[in-house]
Amino acid sequence: MGTPQRDVKVNYSEVQKDLLIEQHCAFLIGYGRSHNTYEYGATDYLRMSGIYWLCTCLDLLHSLKLIDQEHIIDYIQKCYDKNSGGYSPCPNHDPHLLYTLSAVQLLVQLNRTDLIDKQSLCSYIKQLQQDDGSFIGDQWGEIDTRFSFCAVACLKLIDSLDTIDIDRATNFIMSCLNFDGGFGCIPGAESHAGQIYCCLGFLSLVQRLDNLDLSTRNMLAWWLCERQLDKSGGLNGRPEKLPDVCYSWWVLASLKILGKIQWINREKLSKFILASQDDETGGCSDRPGNVPDPFHTLFGIAGLSLLNTYDENIIRKVNPVLCMPEYIIQKLEIKMQLL
Amino acid sequence: MSRSESDSKSDSSPKHLQYCDRPEWSDVVPIEQDDGPNAVVKIAYSEAFRDTFDCLYEELAFVGRMIESNPKNYQFWEHRRLIVEISGHSSNELSFIASIIKLDSKNYHAWQYRQWVLKTYVLWSDELQYVDHLLQEDIRNNSAWNQCYFVIAHTTGFKDDIIERELGYVEKRIELCPDNESAWNYLRGIARLLLASLTDQRIWNFCRDSYENNFLKDDFNSQQ
Numbered sequence: 001m002g003t004p005q006r007d008v009k010v011n012y013s014e015v016q017k018d019l020l021i022e023q024h025c026a027f028l029i030g031y032g033r034s035h036n037t038y039e040y041g042a043t044d045y046l047r048m049s050g051i052y053w054l055c056t057c058l059d060l061l062h063s064l065k066l067i068d069q070e071h072i073i074d075y076i077q078k079c080y081d082k083n084s085g086g087y088s089p090c091p092n093h094d095p096h097l098l099y100t101l102s103a104v105q106l107l108v109q110l111n112r113t114d115l116i117d118k119q120s121l122c123s124y125i126k127q128l129q130q131d132d133g134s135f136i137g138d139q140w141g142e143i144d145t146r147f148s149f150c151a152v153a154c155l156k157l158i159d160s161l162d163t164i165d166i167d168r169a170t171n172f173i174m175s176c177l178n179f180d181g182g183f184g185c186i187p188g189a190e191s192h193a194g195q196i197y198c199c200l201g202f203l204s205l206v207q208r209l210d211n212l213d214l215s216t217r218n219m220l221a222w223w224l225c226e227r228q229l230d231k232s233g234g235l236n237g238r239p240e241k242l243p244d245v246c247y248s249w250w251v252l253a254s255l256k257i258l259g260k261i262q263w264i265n266r267e268k269l270s271k272f273i274l275a276s277q278d279d280e281t282g283g284c285s286d287r288p289g290n291v292p293d294p295f296h297t298l299f300g301i302a303g304l305s306l307l308n309t310y311d312e313n314i315i316r317k318v319n320p321v322l323c324m325p326e327y328i329i330q331k332l333e334i335k336m337q338l339l
Numbered sequence: 340m341s342r343s344e345s346d347s348k349s350d351s352s353p354k355h356l357q358y359c360d361r362p363e364w365s366d367v368v369p370i371e372q373d374d375g376p377n378a379v380v381k382i383a384y385s386e387a388f389r390d391t392f393d394c395l396y397e398e399l400a401f402v403g404r405m406i407e408s409n410p411k412n413y414q415f416w417e418h419r420r421l422i423v424e425i426s427g428h429s430s431n432e433l434s435f436i437a438s439i440i441k442l443d444s445k446n447y448h449a450w451q452y453r454q455w456v457l458k459t460y461v462l463w464s465d466e467l468q469y470v471d472h473l474l475q476e477d478i479r480n481n482s483a484w485n486q487c488y489f490v491i492a493h494t495t496g497f498k499d500d501i502i503e504r505e506l507g508y509v510e511k512r513i514e515l516c517p518d519n520e521s522a523w524n525y526l527r528g529i530a531r532l533l534l535a536s537l538t539d540q541r542i543w544n545f546c547r548d549s550y551e552n553n554f555l556k557d558d559f560n561s562q563q
Contacts, residue, residue: 142417
C-alpha cells in the first residue's frame with residue numbers, strides 16, 4: 001500500500017474542546033501592546049497585516065471595542081506613502097500591495113474611509129498591473145496571484161474596480177489554472193490552497209467564476225476537500241503536507257465560493273481548530289501543541305465562523321471572499337459572486 | 340561569449356567610484372571573477388566591469404547563505420532572481436536549488452524559482468531525470484509530480500505518444516502506491532488531454548483493476 005498519509009496525531013480525548021473567547025481577546029490585545037518583545041521587532045515587516053488580523057478576529061468575537069482605535073488610525077496614517085499612494089507595513093518600510101490591502105481593510109472596518117485618498121490609491125494599484133495582466137507587489141517586481149487578489153480587493157472596497165484592466169487580469173489568473181484544477185502563484189507553479197483562495201476570491205470579486213467550467217469546478221472542489229486529513233480532521237494546503245489551522249480559512253473559504261463547503265467534515269475540522277487553541281495564553285497555533293499567533297487565531301476563528309459551529313452571537317458571520325465581518329460588507333453593499 | 344570588453348564610459352568618467360571604494364559597500368568582500376586557467380577566450384576585463392561583477396558574485400553568495408537559513412522567505416528568492424538576471428550568472432542555479440530541495444523537497448519558493456530558471460535559461464535536458472529521482476525518494480512528492488507536467492508542457496508537449504508514455508509511467512507508480520493522491524491527479528490531468536479518454540478502455544480497466552485489487556480487500560478496510 002505504500003507509505004501512510006502524512007498527518008499529525010491528536011489525542012482528542014485530552015485536548016481543548018471549548019471556545020476560549022476571553023483568552024483569545026486577552027491574547028490579541030496583549031500581542032498588540034507588547035512593543036518590547038523580540039517578536040514585535042521581528043515582525044515590523046508585516047505589522048499592518050498583523051493589526052488587520054487582530055482587529056478582524058476581535059470583531060468576529062464581538063470585541064472590537066477593546067482596541068485603541070485612534071492609535072491604530074494614527075499608525076495607518078504614518079504608514080501612508082504619499083509618493084506612491086500605497087501603504088507600508090511599518091513606518092520607514094517600503095509600501096507594498098499586501099499591506100495596502102490590510103490598511104484599506106482596517107480603514108473600512110474602523111469607518112474611516114474618509115482618510116483614503118482614492119485617486120492616489122487607484123493610481124498606485126493601476127501602475128502595478130503588468131502587460132500580461134498580472135500584478136507586481138511593489139517596485140521590486142515580484143509577481144504572484146496573491147497580488148492580483150489584493151489589487152481587486154482594495155479596489156472593490158473603494159468601489160473603483162474599473163481602474164484596472166479586468167480582462168487582462170482575469171486572463172492572467174486563468175493562465176495559472178493547473179492540470180489538477182488548482183491554481184498556483186504564477187503559471188505552472190504547483191497548486192496551493194492559499195493561491196487557490198486568492199484566484200477564486202479574484203474571480204468572485206470580478207464576478208467571472210463562470211470562466212471555470214463545471215468539470216473544472218468539480219475537480220477543484222474535490223482537490224480542496226481532499227485537503228482534510230482522516231486522522232486529525234485538519235486541513236493541509238496541498239497533498240502530503242501537514243494540517244495547519246490557517247488552511248481552515250484558505251480551503252474552507254474556497255469551498256464556500258464554489259458552493260461546496262459541505263464536502264468538508266464539519267465536526268472533525270471544528271475539533272481540530274478547537275484543539276489548536278492554547279488554554280494558557282489564549283490564541284490559536286497552526287496545530288495542537290504549538291505556539292499561538294494572531295494569524296492562526298484569526299483564521300481558526302474565521303474557519304469556525306464559516307463552519308457555523310457557533311451561533312452568530314458568539315462568532316460573527318465572516319465574508320468568505322474578503323475575510324472581513326459580513327456586516328461590514330453588507331453595509332457597503334459590496335457585491336461578489338458565490339456559487 | 341560576447342561580453343563587451345569595457346564599459347568605456349564609466350572607465351573614463353571621473354565621477355565613477357568603484358563599488359569596492361564606496362563606504363556603503365565597505366562590508367562587501369568581492370569575489371574575483373575567475374574564468375580559469377584554460378579559458379577559450381581570455382577576456383581583459385575592465386576595472387569597472389570587474390568591480391561590478393565581483394560584487395554581484397558576492398551578493399549571490401550572500402543571498403545563497405540567507406536562503407539556506409531562511410528558505411521560505413519570498414524576498415530572498417526574489418532578490419536572488421534579480422541578481423541572476425542582472426549578472427547572467429545562471430550556471431550554478433539548478434544545483435543550488437537542488438541543495439535547498441534536498442533539505443525540504445516541497446519548498447514552494449524553491450520549485451517556483453526552479454521553474455523560472457529552467458524557462459529563462461532553457462535548461463530542460465536533465466529535468467525529467469531529476470524529477471524521477473525525487474519521485475524514487477518520495478513517490479508522494481506533489482511538487483515533483485507538478486514539475487513532471489510543467490517540463491513536458493514546455494518541451495515536447497502532450498502529444499499522443501507522450502501521453503501514452505506518461506500513462507505507463509504513472510500507472511506503474513499507482514500500482515506501487517495506490518492511495519497516492521498526486522499520482523491520481525496526474526493521471527486524470529493527462530487523461531483529460533486525450534480526446535478519447537472518456538471511453539478509453541485501457542484507463543477504465545486500470546481504474547477498475549486498481550479499485551478491485553486495492554480498495555475492496557479486507558486488509559485495506561481494516562486499516563480505516
